[in-house]
Amino acid sequence: MFCVIINLYHVHLQAIRGQHEILMKALLLEEAGLDPKIVSRDLPIPILGTRDVLVKVKACGFCHHDALVMSGVLRRGIDLPLVLGHEVAGEVAEVGSEVSTVSLGDRVVCLPSNSCGSCQECRRDREDRCTNKRGLGHGIHGGFAEYIKVRESTLLTLGPQIDWIHACLLACPIGVGLKAMDQAAQIKAGETVVITGAGGGLGIHILQATKDRKAKVLAVTSSPKKVALLRDLGADQVLIRGELDFSEVVLALTEDRGADVVLDTVGSVLFPSTFRCLGRNGRYVALGEIAGMEVSLNLAELIFRSSSVIGSVGVTKMDTDKAIQLVTQNKLSPIISHVFPWKEILEARKLLQKGEVLGRIVLQPNNF
Ligand SMILES: [Zn+2]
Numbered sequence: 563m564f565c566v567i568i569n570l571y572h573v574h575l576q577a578i579r580g581q582h583e584i585l586m587k588a589l590l591l592e593e594a595g596l597d598p599k600i601v602s603r604d605l606p607i608p609i610l611g612t613r614d615v616l617v618k619v620k621a622c623g624f625c626h627h628d629a630l631v632m633s634g635v636l637r638r639g640i641d642l643p644l645v646l647g648h649e650v651a652g653e654v655a656e657v658g659s660e661v662s663t664v665s666l667g668d669r670v671v672c673l674p675s676n677s678c679g680s681c682q683e684c685r686r687d688r689e690d691r692c693t694n695k696r697g698l699g700h701g702i703h704g705g706f707a708e709y710i711k712v713r714e715s716t717l718l719t720l721g722p723q724i725d726w727i728h729a730c731l732l733a734c735p736i737g738v739g740l741k742a743m744d745q746a747a748q749i750k751a752g753e754t755v756v757i758t759g760a761g762g763g764l765g766i767h768i769l770q771a772t773k774d775r776k777a778k779v780l781a782v783t784s785s786p787k788k789v790a791l792l793r794d795l796g797a798d799q800v801l802i803r804g805e806l807d808f809s810e811v812v813l814a815l816t817e818d819r820g821a822d823v824v825l826d827t828v829g830s831v832l833f834p835s836t837f838r839c840l841g842r843n844g845r846y847v848a849l850g851e852i853a854g855m856e857v858s859l860n861l862a863e864l865i866f867r868s869s870s871v872i873g874s875v876g877v878t879k880m881d882t883d884k885a886i887q888l889v890t891q892n893k894l895s896p897i898i899s900h901v902f903p904w905k906e907i908l909e910a911r912k913l914l915q916k917g918e919v920l921g922r923i924v925l926q927p928n929n930f
């Protein structure tokens with residue numbers, strides 16, 4: 563019965579397309595700034611190319627990236643007006659004539675960038691390095707809309723076990739964190755790992771995955787309210803940012819050796835404390851930058867500690883597939899602080915800026 567309904571819906575959409583432009587509701591950022599203008603508008607439902615897929619959006623995470631675009635801090639490659647949102651889960655509503663890997667009614671999660679599926683990087687399963695990619699909610703319209711158009715190479719299918727609000731976090735932030743851990747940091751069992759912003763959307767999922775790799779986790783947070791949950795999720799120690807520099811605590815807890823790995827989801831505002839946490843042969847991985855400031859680094863310290871500073875961005879299907887496995891096997895729980903309708907997007911931004919979000923805020927279409 564379920565499939566019949568989906569197919570009738572599809573026939574309906576296709577039939578109407580032949581005669582008229584059909585419209586969808588979308589949340590459009592028209593002006594960025596301290597007081598951004600973001601409004602619900604009617605936009606045409608996108609027309610598909612042969613390898614495109616139309617996804618009916620069921621849930622979309624609200625990421626720091628969205629907040630930075632709204633405030634105008636992030637401008638490069640952005641053309642307003644724009645539909646934000648790159649953490650998308652939904653249902654396949656229509657497929658292009660050459661699409662072969664997904665079908666109508668499939669439950670899917672999108673990678674955060676629309677990869678081409680045919681360049682050399684995509685053929686090596688490195689969708690994160692696709693030379694033709696464009697970010698959802700950045701270079702092209704994203705997921706705060708009733709429908710989103712993506713290439714089929716951007717989609718992974720899901721079983722029924724993971725519900726929509728959890729599914730939308732599988733690629734970003736969960737897969738993004740797994741890529742940083744496995745490709746950049748290459749964490750090994752028994753290593754000591756410092757995670758900054760441990761209560762945020764990236765940190766809280768990295769923390770769980772790091773515990774699954776049998777590493778020792780020192781979680782850094784600015785919020786005493788988040789301590790109990792971080793402990794419950796496996797943090798060996800929770801360090802609250804305050805009067806005492808957390809790098810002093812890390813050195814005390816490691817008998818002055820420092821950490822093997824720092825996974826920094828916060829960025830410049832915590833530098834150089836984050837770098838001071840790092841021990842000999844340590845790896846400092848930058849995977850979040852919330853302020854966009856410059857930092858100063860003493861190269862002699864880098865040399866004498868034989869340490870590495872590595873940036874990590876994006877996510878592949880392989881990382882997202884690992885996220886799906888971890889969540890399905892109950893080894894990692896997507897953490898959601900609030901589920902809001904679209905119209906509450908400014909409230910979501912306010913909470914994120916205040917640091918009051920534990921995990922992620924998810925937005926759903928108003929009529930869901
Ligand atoms: Zn994101």
Ligand SMILES: [Zn+2]
Nearest residue numbers: 678681684692
């Ligand atoms: Zn490509």
